[in-house]
Amino acid sequence: MESTFIDIVRRALDEEMARDGAVHLLGEDVAAGGAFGVTKGLVEKYGAARVRNTPISEAAITGVATGAAICGLRPVLEIMFIDFATLAMDCLVNQAAKYRYMSGGQLSVPMVVRTQAGALGGAAAQHSQSLESWFIHVPGMVVVVPSSPVEAYGLLKSAVRLGDPVLFVEHKRLYAMKETLPEDAGPIPIGRARVVRSGTDVTLIAYSAMVRSALEAADNLAKNGISAEVIDLRTLSPIDMPTLAQSVAKTRRAVIAHEAVEVGGVGAEIAARLAKEAFYELDAPITRVGCPFAPIPFAPELESALLPGSRQIEAAVRELVR
Amino acid sequence: MESTFIDIVRRALDEEMARDGAVHLLGEDVAAGGAFGVTKGLVEKYGAARVRNTPISEAAITGVATGAAICGLRPVLEIMFIDFATLAMDCLVNQAAKYRYMSGGQLSVPMVVRTQAGALGGAAAQHSQSLESWFIHVPGMVVVVPSSPVEAYGLLKSAVRLGDPVLFVEHKRLYAMKETLPEDAGPIPIGRARVVRSGTDVTLIAYSAMVRSALEAADNLAKNGISAEVIDLRTLSPIDMPTLAQSVAKTRRAVIAHEAVEVGGVGAEIAARLAKEAFYELDAPITRVGCPFAPIPFAPELESALLPGSRQIEAAVRELVR
Amino acid sequence: MAELTLKTLHHFYEQLWRIRLLEGQVQRLAAAGEVPGFPHLSTGQEAVAVGVCANLSAGDYLFSGHRAHGHVIAKGSDPFAVFAEIIGRDTGLCRGRGGSMHLVDAANGVLGATGVVAGNLPLAAGAAWAAQVQGEGRIAAVFFGDGATGAGVFHETLNMASLWNLPLLLVCENNGYAEFTSREEHSKVGKVSAFAAPYGISAQTVDGNDVLAVHDAAQKAVAQVRGQGGPWLLECMTFRMAGHYVGDAQRYRSKEELAAVREKDPIERLQRHLVGKGTPQGELEAIAARVKEEMAAVVERARRAPRPDPASVMDYVSSAVLPQQA
Amino acid sequence: MAELTLKTLHHFYEQLWRIRLLEGQVQRLAAAGEVPGFPHLSTGQEAVAVGVCANLSAGDYLFSGHRAHGHVIAKGSDPFAVFAEIIGRDTGLCRGRGGSMHLVDAANGVLGATGVVAGNLPLAAGAAWAAQVQGEGRIAAVFFGDGATGAGVFHETLNMASLWNLPLLLVCENNGYAEFTSREEHSKVGKVSAFAAPYGISAQTVDGNDVLAVHDAAQKAVAQVRGQGGPWLLECMTFRMAGHYVGDAQRYRSKEELAAVREKDPIERLQRHLVGKGTPQGELEAIAARVKEEMAAVVERARRAPRPDPASVMDYVSSAVLPQQA
Numbered sequence A, B: 001m002e003s004t005f006i007d008i009v010r011r012a013l014d015e016e017m018a019r020d021g022a023v024h025l026l027g028e029d030v031a032a033g034g035a036f037g038v039t040k041g042l043v044e045k046y047g048a049a050r051v052r053n054t055p056i057s058e059a060a061i062t063g064v065a066t067g068a069a070i071c072g073l074r075p076v077l078e079i080m081f082i083d084f085a086t087l088a089m090d091c092l093v094n095q096a097a098k099y100r101y102m103s104g105g106q107l108s109v110p111m112v113v114r115t116q117a118g119a120l121g122g123a124a125a126q127h128s129q130s131l132e133s134w135f136i137h138v139p140g141m142v143v144v145v146p147s148s149p150v151e152a153y154g155l156l157k158s159a160v161r162l163g164d165p166v167l168f169v170e171h172k173r174l175y176a177m178k179e180t181l182p183e184d185a186g187p188i189p190i191g192r193a194r195v196v197r198s199g200t201d202v203t204l205i206a207y208s209a210m211v212r213s214a215l216e217a218a219d220n221l222a223k224n225g226i227s228a229e230v231i232d233l234r235t236l237s238p239i240d241m242p243t244l245a246q247s248v249a250k251t252r253r254a255v256i257a258h259e260a261v262e263v264g265g266v267g268a269e270i271a272a273r274l275a276k277e278a279f280y281e282l283d284a285p286i287t288r289v290g291c292p293f294a295p296i297p298f299a300p301e302l303e304s305a306l307l308p309g310s311r312q313i314e315a316a317v318r319e320l321v322r
Numbered sequence C, D: 001m002a003e004l005t006l007k008t009l010h011h012f013y014e015q016l017w018r019i020r021l022l023e024g025q026v027q028r029l030a031a032a033g034e035v036p037g038f039p040h041l042s043t044g045q046e047a048v049a050v051g052v053c054a055n056l057s058a059g060d061y062l063f064s065g066h067r068a069h070g071h072v073i074a075k076g077s078d079p080f081a082v083f084a085e086i087i088g089r090d091t092g093l094c095r096g097r098g099g100s101m102h103l104v105d106a107a108n109g110v111l112g113a114t115g116v117v118a119g120n121l122p123l124a125a126g127a128a129w130a131a132q133v134q135g136e137g138r139i140a141a142v143f144f145g146d147g148a149t150g151a152g153v154f155h156e157t158l159n160m161a162s163l164w165n166l167p168l169l170l171v172c173e174n175n176g177y178a179e180f181t182s183r184e185e186h187s188k189v190g191k192v193s194a195f196a197a198p199y200g201i202s203a204q205t206v207d208g209n210d211v212l213a214v215h216d217a218a219q220k221a222v223a224q225v226r227g228q229g230g231p232w233l234l235e236c237m238t239f240r241m242a243g244h245y246v247g248d249a250q251r252y253r254s255k256e257e258l259a260a261v262r263e264k265d266p267i268e269r270l271q272r273h274l275v276g277k278g279t280p281q282g283e284l285e286a287i288a289a290r291v292k293e294e295m296a297a298v299v300e301r302a303r304r305a306p307r308p309d310p311a312s313v314m315d316y317v318s319s320a321v322l323p324q325q326a
């Protein structure tokens, strides 16, 4: 039976809460089901002590979760929009990510920060950003970016069990996506990318909602005899370079695509690594597809003029494979 | 007469305050001279209304400055360590950087955020970071990173006059550096890099304190007959790609060096652009020199084991030019 | 306080309807899929906007948040430009870049609504600081919800406003909810105005559904703030008649709670008052009818207004003097 | 409160000296260039650490900030491991990774000092939450300065602590300064304890230079907190005898202010009390002399302790299970 991303994420949370009494949820409205309904019904099942509504206090929510994680709880907190992670950066960056290191290995922070990102339907400049690249610059943070409901299920389970602070980014455009969870679905290892489609002419590297756009582009390119390999990064920190390098060694061309602003995005890091590690294997410039350098505008015409998608990926490939 | 970085920055502030009554300073201890003495004496000269001590409220300080900037003041605020910019990210990213855009051009935020960054002498994990790369990912923010006292003078003057929010990052290792301010020193345009030393075999791209390390490396390399061109980026957003591309077209090799964590750093963006725009001109892999993926440790042996410098730049060049 | 003239009261009545009806149109068009994003209506809370803004002039600075429509209308912005922005048109206040949560009308002193809860507070304090420096008698006012008191920057702002004796009017619309979470669940603090006391900031809590009470309190507050007497925190107890945003099913509210609406509705409240004072019911109905027509026309004009040109999407990112980023 | 035994008072006296003398060594070695970073001394404020921590057990969770030496010693951590960390040795508490501002001694319940003002507050609340869940009678305590009350997260933490009724003891060391800025300049709030009232949090302000007063107040507070009676904010008025950090010339403090030191010094205060109670001066001098010797030995041992191996610099970044980042 097919279920939405929201339902499958809820199922993963539910199972992890059932498995481990240390898992607790907290965040604004989470007991009410959360702004998007992800946590609906969990307070009824696990009680208000384990599913905790909070005030609008992103800094304290994150700090409380970090402090609790140090002491043995496994908090899963929700930052309603990644745009508001801006209010929790001290704790995430200066405290949570560095605890293990600064304490010389005495303490760790097994905590998951679930958040929701990306642009959709006029959420505008302050509710549409994709800020994940900031976090790959922070040693000690793990960054996970599922591309589908089934992926989210397995990656969230691993994130909850990991023992490090994990930023878990759910794209709002994926929330309505449906998939059937395989019976044997289980945790998906963190730090390994996945070849979603194999091909020989170009490697399309993407993550989160952009994986679907890459697959669409690959479909269209196939009609023109261009064979694209599509890789879903799954995890942005750490990045699975061996899988990328192996693919690029075969295809000799790479396009990296994400919705985040191109400048300073995760694609920059991947391009830089390929430009170093795969330099002699490349037959064409490494190309990035990302959001042009502007905030996300409100009006639909502007929003869609700005956001990158399969069309831009296709165009980038066509420029490389001529 | 030679003056320190601190004295020359103070002079730039002093002159801008004298020139324009709209320029105001605010921040923790700024009336007391600031934690590093940069603003010493300015309250005596311009009064407590224009040089304002604040509580330890990085979010509000930044918000107050932004609101005042919208209304015609030209605030120069100080965030004592860039590590604490984590507390002001909502305002910087969601408000200040987007104001012009979100208002359809009605309002702008002529504000300078002076801050101090980098590692020196055991300041440890929470007082040593180099977080500038986050800000190049934010459309609407300008990022300026002077490499010397004279550079700081000219760039700060331009920053104050610009009309956009500027993050102005002073490296703590530069504070004691001395230079003589030329008589005709004036504003230095924002958005243009500077070729500090010309060479033919490799382009060393650096900024802030790392420019000195690049020059040291170039000196040593010259002794072995390797001619390095050194470029000081001056501004990280916008990046002056034409200057970089021109240099790399000549040298056919590039090493990008910064103290910030290599993963997700500004070097990634530059490498990615060169990998795209200068691909056919490159004779060797683009190489980055940055901080390995760890927080800054406290003990001096560990700190110096982690931090990159001229030795790492030299080694990177020697690997490229063989 | 001087007794308000009947003319003023009728103007309030008209303004309340203007907001109510404009937002009714937002709801209608949202249902039809014509409003991008997720608009938040101030239905039931209009008396706060009208009562406070009647004490501000166009030169005063105003900041608001995600529930801003009423504030902007009450401050005197052109309903057409407001509505056109809400539906993302090029002739909207922000040329379609901002939308419902980011209304700016600089010429009218509306300096910004922000979608980040409490993010507006220090900005307003900054505007108040600028007003203080300018010395032209301006003040800054900011609207925020009870939920915003959970955010640290609210408290940081109180501290700075008191230290710098800023001409800042802080208006809390306490509607008892932060999204779906009731006030009891997000704070144990009985009254928002209680936060002012430690700072020595003047404060008052009033019935926010009574436009006259709001006006009266705001008048007193503005007089102090404008007279360099320092900031004022005005808490208006109010009632969100609609959901948190358009489309919220409000399962978390009891029938009893929602049933109180007739008693609390600020428009009905003022109507009862005016009828009691002798205004014929018919005259009031005529006002409402006129505004209804006016708003319908505004909306139709806005719907026909041009959409932004996709080619202009990179405009307004930075100063023109800067070299453009890739 | 039961009268404290003479033995306990002598123990306090010894602990005050232990902190004073250990920090004296920090200052001495800092002047000699042997201490990396910029250590902050708690000289003059030791009574707060000693009086509060006497009411905590090793199982209780403790958090501190940039001025943490005294708290960690008072909580019972090994002075050698503390000092070795302060000078960056491999046998230091954090194997030389943390330093003066980041002392952690997990086995002793010292869960973290942080260099970010107020950053420790929500962490302590989180530890208190964990303690509440664990149900083993633990509490969490956190030390912070008066300057920390300017930070929003202090207020966010009060709100959450009151809502969740957390077993959290908040101890403000009000020394009248945030770096070089006096309290008058960074807050108009007379007493830090006043912030508790709106939340219904219990609070008290005591003379923080009097270890007996601190102990007494903390005992009462801990009893409530441990008894599930909710959080407590204890404000200790104290006096920073040294500069903000080692090397601060303190030009912003008047001679008169600094002259008050003899009267305020918590060690002299307790000494006067004990002599008044009949302890011979010589006995007290003997205690101090013994601790002095002990600390000198600790310091010499720490100076000879091994430095961290540069090759280990990448240890402890993340879980071992994760593939290593480039």
Ligand SMILES: Cc1ncc(C[n+]2csc(CCOP(=O)(O)OP(=O)(O)O)c2C)c(N)n1
Pocket (backbone or CB within 6 Å): A028, A056, A058, A080, A084, A087, C066, C067, C115, C116, C117, C118, C144, C145, C146, C147, C148, C149, C173, C175, C177, C178, C179, C244
């Ligand atoms: C910092 C931040 N966190 C969360 C949100 C999501 N959010 C939008 S409105 C809202 C509730 C606001 O409550 P209140 O301040 O009382 O205003 P009201 O909606 O009741 O008018 C929340 C949590 C946000 N916009 N900003």
Ligand SMILES: Cc1ncc(C[n+]2csc(CCOP(=O)(O)OP(=O)(O)O)c2C)c(N)n1
Pocket (backbone or CB within 6 Å): B028, B056, B058, B080, B084, B087, D066, D067, D115, D116, D117, D118, D144, D145, D146, D147, D148, D149, D173, D175, D177, D178, D179, D244
């Ligand atoms: C968020 C933050 N801003 C600024 C600083 C720099 N700083 C270090 S200590 C200090 C003053 C702290 O004052 P207080 O909290 O009263 O503690 P005290 O130093 O008096 O013990 C400041 C501003 C910091 N560490 N963290």
Ligand SMILES: [Mg+2]
Pocket (backbone or CB within 6 Å): C145, C146, C147, C173, C174, C175, C176, C177, C178, C179
């Ligand atoms: Mg509300």
Ligand SMILES: [Mg+2]
Pocket (backbone or CB within 6 Å): D145, D146, D147, D173, D174, D175, D176, D177, D178, D179
């Ligand atoms: Mg203090």
